[in-house]
Amino acid sequence: MMHPRPTAALVAAIAVVTASLAGCAGEPPKARTPAAPVASPTTIVTAPAGAPAPNPPAGTRLATFTTADFSGPSVCASCHANMRDESGTDVSVPDDWRATMMANAARDPVWQAKVSSEIARNPELTAVIEEKCTTCHMPMAETQAVAFGQPVTALGDGFLDPAHELHAAAIDGVSCTLCHQVSDTNLGTRDGFSGHYVVDTSTEAPNRIIHGPYEQPFARPMQNMSGYTPAFGAHMLTAEHCATCHNLYTPYVDAAGTVLGEFPEQTPYTEWANSRYSAEATSCQECHMPLADGGVVISNRPGRLAPREPFFQHVLVGGNSLMLGILATWGGDMEAGADAAALEEKAALTADQVAGATADLALESLVLADGTLEADLRVSTLTGHKFPTSFPSRRAWLHVTVTDSAGTIVFESGARSPDGAIAGNAADEDPATFEPHHDVITSPDQVQIWEPIMGNSDGDVTYTLLRAASYLKDNRLLPEGADKPALPADIAVAGAAAGDSDFVGGGDVVTYRVEVGDGVAPFTLSAEVLYEPLSYRFVADLLADGTALTERFGGYWGAADRTPLQVAVAEGTT
Numbered sequence: 001m002m003h004p005r006p007t008a009a010l011v012a013a014i015a016v017v018t019a020s021l022a023g024c025a026g027e028p029p030k031a032r033t034p035a036a037p038v039a040s041p042t043t044i045v046t047a048p049a050g051a052p053a054p055n056p057p058a059g060t061r062l063a064t065f066t067t068a069d070f071s072g073p074s075v076c077a078s079c080h081a082n083m084r085d086e087s088g089t090d091v092s093v094p095d096d097w098r099a100t101m102m103a104n105a106a107r108d109p110v111w112q113a114k115v116s117s118e119i120a121r122n123p124e125l126t127a128v129i130e131e132k133c134t135t136c137h138m139p140m141a142e143t144q145a146v147a148f149g150q151p152v153t154a155l156g157d158g159f160l161d162p163a164h165e166l167h168a169a170a171i172d173g174v175s176c177t178l179c180h181q182v183s184d185t186n187l188g189t190r191d192g193f194s195g196h197y198v199v200d201t202s203t204e205a206p207n208r209i210i211h212g213p214y215e216q217p218f219a220r221p222m223q224n225m226s227g228y229t230p231a232f233g234a235h236m237l238t239a240e241h242c243a244t245c246h247n248l249y250t251p252y253v254d255a256a257g258t259v260l261g262e263f264p265e266q267t268p269y270t271e272w273a274n275s276r277y278s279a280e281a282t283s284c285q286e287c288h289m290p291l292a293d294g295g296v297v298i299s300n301r302p303g304r305l306a307p308r309e310p311f312f313q314h315v316l317v318g319g320n321s322l323m324l325g326i327l328a329t330w331g332g333d334m335e336a337g338a339d340a341a342a343l344e345e346k347a348a349l350t351a352d353q354v355a356g357a358t359a360d361l362a363l364e365s366l367v368l369a370d371g372t373l374e375a376d377l378r379v380s381t382l383t384g385h386k387f388p389t390s391f392p393s394r395r396a397w398l399h400v401t402v403t404d405s406a407g408t409i410v411f412e413s414g415a416r417s418p419d420g421a422i423a424g425n426a427a428d429e430d431p432a433t434f435e436p437h438h439d440v441i442t443s444p445d446q447v448q449i450w451e452p453i454m455g456n457s458d459g460d461v462t463y464t465l466l467r468a469a470s471y472l473k474d475n476r477l478l479p480e481g482a483d484k485p486a487l488p489a490d491i492a493v494a495g496a497a498a499g500d501s502d503f504v505g506g507g508d509v510v511t512y513r514v515e516v517g518d519g520v521a522p523f524t525l526s527a528e529v530l531y532e533p534l535s536y537r538f539v540a541d542l543l544a545d546g547t548a549l550t551e552r553f554g555g556y557w558g559a560a561d562r563t564p565l566q567v568a569v570a571e572g573t574t
């Protein structure tokens, strides 16, 4: 294709990081910092001599820490293990949970990198940033430190330092005793969003409550052995439980560092609340914690417990197979609490969900007249919220090729180059610009990308979370049932999609009108919707900071398999 390449400087920025990995194929990139993490109780190294060791290795253990108000998952796994449903499928909660992105929310190297970048760009706000970012990614350590009246810091000698007394609790991410101790206070309200969940830190063991979905649990064994009392909590079944961390407002500042307001950075709960899924009472859990087959005995102690039904599995996958792949390859460097095989399996489940349950694509018409091929492609969403979802680095796009009878490509839009830039995407060529939403595509330098683009308080494109004041573009596909003109301001469509009459709740229709020149009929149009969690420009912007943690992430990213996920395909010939 003849599209301009991204600027040399940006390619160089990425090349520098990838170059450091050249010549060590098969080996993990050097984690430049923090200095190679000290072996922790969550990892054991059992590399057989001679064979390349999986990293993290088989047999990686669950964390065993205890703090005043939280415990590691190994405590729970002593009873909540070997759980099988009626078809014999293993539905053990700790095994399903341990490889999720939530279990890895603190180890996530792009999260750590972004925290360091936000601090580098807003040093006067270091304390605010560290407290904010740890609230959901290191929620046990953050909550515990606040309860103790201790400072909340992540970098340097903060929670990430293996010597910190809350390190093990921090690195265990969104774990059992966090989610199950969230009380029903404030849930689903603006006060309760942004990680403002309430955990009761005043009740002592063994009376601390673990909320669950069942009435009248047999409480004594768990109380005696774990120091927590299981009890029914209706809020565990609701979307509002998830919303406390998944609806996120971030404070933003102007160029001088003055806080001006709050920006709706992630809003899947509000999107869900304005979709048909909320109207039909299909909660987050129903899609993200799929139902087991029939009843399940939920504890292996004491004997002869009756099975519980319904049982929701802690599968908890989204769209981020990229990061799960990074963790499956180098997670040992990050003290992963799951082994490589479990992380690979989770990445595969993620890819399956993206390919099978995220969106459909249909070629609704394909007509050739006077040397012009015209096609209508309809994408229809299956998600309970916008797609792409949540974190504003996600993007999905249409890759379309037209070939003639000889197989020669006569038109292509949305090809992705090996370095990750999308051909024709203005943002991948020039950081100050972005690709507009298209209703009709007539040239190969146009591409339909469904994505959010953040703008700062001066109206310029920004990738800095703390500078994001509004969306310059938000044409993420709307869930079914969303009424575009009536959406609340926080989730409103922004940019040209607002005025595109076939961009509506449930999907979008894109028309391709292309000259086929000297090509010989019949012509075949092939289309695919592709998805990736980290856009090229987001990563290029992050790596430009050159902090130790952004460099480390760049090493992993550069060496990772970054093939985008295929969401849906359609093809036709005329």
Ligand code: HEC
Pocket (backbone or CB within 6 Å): 108, 110, 111, 114, 115, 118, 129, 132, 133, 134, 135, 136, 137, 193, 194, 195, 244, 245, 246, 247, 248, 249, 266, 318, 320, 323, 389, 390, 391, 394, 465, 533, 534
């Ligand atoms: C209210 C809870 C909450 C807070 C506070 C929060 N995050 Fe997150 N963060 C999330 C959730 C939920 C996701 C996952 C969303 C998704 O997968 O799209 C996420 C994802 C991310 C990702 C993408 C991770 C990946 O692997 O692609 C980055 C980077 C990130 N957060 C950075 C930050 C930074 C920096 C801060 C502090 C300024 C912060 N987060 C504060 C909830 C939070």
Ligand code: HEC
Pocket (backbone or CB within 6 Å): 073, 076, 077, 080, 093, 094, 097, 102, 174, 175, 176, 177, 179, 180, 212, 213, 236, 237, 238, 241, 285, 289, 298, 310, 311, 312, 313, 314
């Ligand atoms: C992200 C929050 C979250 C985390 C982390 C989490 N759970 Fe759950 N758990 C839930 C929710 C929500 C339900 C209820 C689901 C429903 O019934 O809709 C649940 C249900 C359960 C149940 C009842 C059986 C079932 O699955 O329906 C058990 C037992 C349980 N969790 C144990 C654990 C253990 C042990 C861990 C850690 C290894 C853990 N949970 C981690 C949110 C969480």
Ligand code: HEC
Pocket (backbone or CB within 6 Å): 071, 075, 076, 077, 078, 079, 080, 176, 177, 180, 210, 211, 212, 213, 214, 215, 216, 217, 218, 219, 221, 222, 225, 226, 228, 230, 231, 232, 233, 298, 299, 301, 302, 305, 306, 308
């Ligand atoms: C000594 C074994 C044991 C340990 C250790 C244990 N549990 Fe339980 N847990 C049980 C039993 C028994 C039940 C009740 C089973 C029933 O009534 O069907 C239960 C019930 C639960 C429920 C469901 C409560 C409800 O009402 O829906 C959750 C959630 C739960 N446990 C989470 C945890 C977590 C989190 C940990 C770790 C901090 C943990 N358990 C540790 C044995 C244990």
Ligand code: HEC
Pocket (backbone or CB within 6 Å): 101, 102, 104, 105, 106, 108, 111, 135, 136, 137, 139, 174, 178, 179, 182, 241, 242, 243, 244, 245, 246, 284, 285, 288, 289, 316, 317, 318, 319, 320, 321, 350
């Ligand atoms: C304590 C805060 C917290 C709670 C409560 C919570 N989450 Fe999360 N969740 C997170 C964070 C943080 C991440 C992002 C981890 C990352 O990407 O680094 C995340 C990521 C996810 C992902 C993304 C996985 C992927 O592949 O990218 C899904 C799906 C998810 N959560 C579902 C849920 C559901 C469903 C609930 C309610 C049952 C829930 N979460 C409750 C904090 C939370």
Ligand code: HEC
Pocket (backbone or CB within 6 Å): 239, 242, 243, 246, 268, 269, 272, 277, 282, 283, 284, 285, 287, 288, 317, 318, 319, 320, 353, 354, 357, 358, 382, 383, 384, 385, 386, 387, 388, 389, 390, 391, 394, 533
């Ligand atoms: C109708 C099914 C459905 C419902 C309901 C649903 N989701 Fe999802 N969700 C999906 C699918 C499919 C994906 C994977 C594709 C994607 O990234 O959107 C997903 C992805 C996600 C992600 C991961 C995004 C990423 O960047 O990896 C998060 C976080 C998430 N959902 C949170 C939620 C929350 C919170 C709720 C409830 C308020 C919810 N979901 C309700 C189907 C659903």
